[in-house]
Amino acid sequence: MNSTYQEFKPSAALEPFVDYYWLHTFEADGNQESPVQRCLPFGTLEIILHLDDNHCQVLHNNYWQKLPHGFFVGLYRDAVQWKCVGSGRKFGIQLKPESLLQLFNIPVASLFNNFTDLETFFGKEINRLVEKVYGQLSIHSVIAAAEAFLLAQRRNLNAERNYLFEATRLIRQSRGNLSIEAVSEHIYVSKRQLERSFKDNYGTTPKMYQRIIRFRNAYEYFYQKPTAPDWQDISYTFGYSDQAHFIRDFKEFTDDVPTVVFNDTNQQFQRPTCWGTYARA
Helix, strand or coil: CEEEEEEECCCHHHCCCEEEEEEEEEECCCCCECCCEEECCCCCEEEEEECCCCCCEEEECCEEEECCCEEEECCCCCCEEEECECCEEEEEEEECCCHHHHHHCCCCHHHCCCEEEHHHHHCHHHHHHHHHHCCCCCHHHHHHHHHHHHHHHHCCCCCCCCHHHHHHHHHHHCCCCCCHHHHHHHHCCCHHHHHHHHHHHHCCCHHHHHHHHHHHHHHHHHHCCCCCCCHHHHHHHCCCCCHHHHHHHHHHHHCCCHHHHHCCCCCCCCCCCCEECCCCC
16 A cells, blocks of 8 residues: 655745645555554644545544544644555644634533544534535645635634634744643743633643643654654654653653654654645736
């Protein structure tokens, strides 16, 4: 089985809300099964669409189950295992967590560490996007449909100051190295109030989000290394108390130790470095 993966930057108008778009393609002979893939928790939300009739499968409650045609993924703290049987294409919109409240005014707390089909979460209106991208062979046509859908939502954007959005961005900007107490002081709200707002809207605590963001930055840093990294140096660079602390956190979010992930020959954990760009016409 051949597998290709690409990432595409959003237009400038959507950069505050979208990390990137991605396309994962599997080409197989008959019902050939892909190696098990692993999605790591990177502190983002995702709208994911199958572009044809062959749906991938996810390991859920120790059973492989077929994924919906279109589904929405909340914030995760666990690695998720999935696979494709036969040829298929998946398209994803990776969103910053505050974007759902900004663009749709929907909290995502109910989907922490979980996913659901798109219509259940967004309502029937999102089926227009599903129908527009189904069967499209051109990735640029798929992205154009996604951009049009998101830009329409952007017209309803509330520009008022929101301390939850500010805190979420501040944690990302600091690469997870700012304490929650410091974040609270910076945005002039109490730590308890911030924790309650995170729990009500995202389904988790600011501390967990901070840990996920720190892990993401450490992972993306060492993934670029051509040879085995110095784990102690990475631990220091990304604000872990020591190497044991880094390895403990890493294992919690990936189910494995850093050396195994770095040397994984099947690249089950890793995002390939095939970047694309998208410019609106």
